[in-house]
Amino acid sequence: MKRNGVFVCNCGVNIAGTVYVDKVVDEIAHYPSVKHCEFYDYMCSDPGQKKIEDAIKEKNLDGIIVACCSPTLHEETFRSATERGGLNKYSCEIANIREQCSWVHKDREKATEKAKSIIRGIIEKVNLNEDLDPIKVPVTKRALVIGAGVSGIQSALDIADSGYEVLLVEKSPTIGGHMAQLSETFPTLDCSQCILTPKMVAVSRHPRIKLMTMSEVVDVKGYVGNFQVTIKEHPRYVTDDCNLCGDCVKVCPQVTVNEFDRGLTLRRAIYIPFPQAVPAKYVLDDQTCLGLNPLRCDKCEKACDVGAIDYDMQPKFLTEHFGSIVVATGYDLYDISQIPEYGYDTYEDVIDGLQFERLLSASGPTKGEVRRPSDGKVPKEVVFIKCVGSRDPESHHPYCSKICCMYTGKHAMLYKHHVPEGQAYVFYMDIRSAGKDYEEFIQRATEEDRVMYIRGRVSKIYREGEKIMVWGVDTIAGKKVEIAADLVVLATAIVPREETIELAKKLRIPMGPNNFLKEAHPKLRPVETLSAGIYLAGAAQAPKDIPETVAQGSGASSKVAGLLSADELTHEPTVVRIKVEECNGCGICVNICPYEALTLDKEKGVAVVNDVLCEGCGTCAAACPSGASQLRNLTDAQIAKMLKEML
């Protein structure tokens, strides 16, 4: 039997306010195998950790139980203290009596009893724990960045500049993401494309960045340091020989809506998304093309002098290895046809924020003149509505989309710069302008550009002649408001891209309640996921503006560079062991293992574990009919003993 030390943390009043720690210590001190038991105010403090080190030496302990907060927080702290005391770090285990006990119960007696049960269980676990050494695994010194919007671009550039190879995968035909669609950016009114395109060019020229557009991740295997990712590259039907002459577009008979202009213009089946697209190549949209197989219209191929059209291109699959992955898949706008009272689907002159960006953009359909879609007239009265689908838990999304306050202020301001005699109205719930120079920017919109802010919601939008009638309420004046507008711009909620949900499943990273990707800790590990080696950047995690997105892209890349700088990584040694004398070679475990960590040694007729591949889930241990497969430090015997003493 081990000589255990049990340390109960008061955590100030976080634990001691609910659990009678003195009673716990009185009882646990007499529990078999416990040679030392005490409570202390803050075990995680330096003196607290020192207590563990000292007790190990003074009382010759060989097992440590710390009853405190969740092991996700301080397991490592106390395991290193245990190591400093001269023991193997796996002699230390955490009894979670805060998150799963003191914080969730009010009845002090019952919480105390529960805490004792939890501690008794963990003591029994420690009694049967064995000393383990971390398993060392080599690191593949390459990174994968998924998504090439501004966050993915920043992340890829930073990783590549740190000296590591990067594969940047983008689903669309060009990189740049939503930022390429924007006109000017708040709060400086920098031209969005002007500041983004140098970064896009840098990506395309960087010797350590390999770019794959029209590509998506279809399968992910492996683990931190050694991911094995399969990528599908969709055919572009245009080869690298394309010299951008544009002759193909002139002859293409097929027309569809231009996604880049968010449906405000049309494009041909063969097209380039925008002039600065990277890679600078045309692309043939096979869904719009008259047909590739077996009948072809052939017009673009005939028009192409350099023979860059290849109708026989097929999807390509390639599997590559990476040490780390950054997920930067960005956002989409909420489908506002879900809000029929705003008439987005019904009236051409009700548009969303990104459409207005295109109208303002010098490269947009109107070359930067503000003209409304229905008749091309310059609108004299424009109504902007914020929180469309956001902050509406009953009907739409409960969260704040964060960027709309600022971009609506910018939209109204830019509109006034284009049409000084026009009037801009903004319907708002609150103005959230927390950010460097943001409040000043909003003040400039209201004071210098005379944008009229009306606090209240809009209940109905309908057409009357050439006007779009907006019915709302001004809650400050306590009056109904009716505006005959020429154009209405909706600041639509930001949602994660639908493909991100599928991707998250492939990567086995969790999502939060609104399907935004979940960080490992909302405050202290905001760029990490719970899956080691996979990091987050940009709006796939939560609505974010450009500065935050870029900062997180850089943050993720510094995490990646840190990880790749090591020659080997350590892998948890709590993996499965096969007791050879009990294994009868049935092979059930081999088929069950998702990591192919188990193989059958046909000669000896037993299963063999590859420690490096085993992730320690223990599913094979539960399936083994002879009990030969055992998870280290969570064996069947341990669980049986824990159950006996906990109950």
Add this chain to the structure above:
Amino acid sequence: MSEFEPKIVAFLCKWCSSAGADLAGVSRLEYKPNVIPIRVMCSGRVDPLFVLKALKEGADGVLVSGCHPGDCHYVQGNMFARRRFIILKKLLEFVGIHPDRFQVSWVSASEGTKFTKVIDDVVESVKALGPQTKFKKVGIDE
């Protein structure tokens, strides 16, 4: 006589349900204190024998909670778990233990509120069944 308070063991997977339980704690949500948690790496680690062992040791009920099907941190551990538990429920019924004494739920890391509801529901339903005495009655509780 005081009201019967069931003793229940919960096997929680590390990645989803234990994290969900932690979130419930961080959010200071309150739930019934009858359930003693055991953290396992995956719901797939839970051998049906653990459930029987818990009942034999005097638990009135057992809960296993893991990631939602399709969201398993270990790809498909919870799928294996689900299959095993369907059969286990039948076995329990067959040997005369009410199948509601063994419950399975899927709670993700972001579902703190759901976790509290699961616990309260399990406690309520096991409480309604009264103490679990099957093993004692047939004398195999030792």
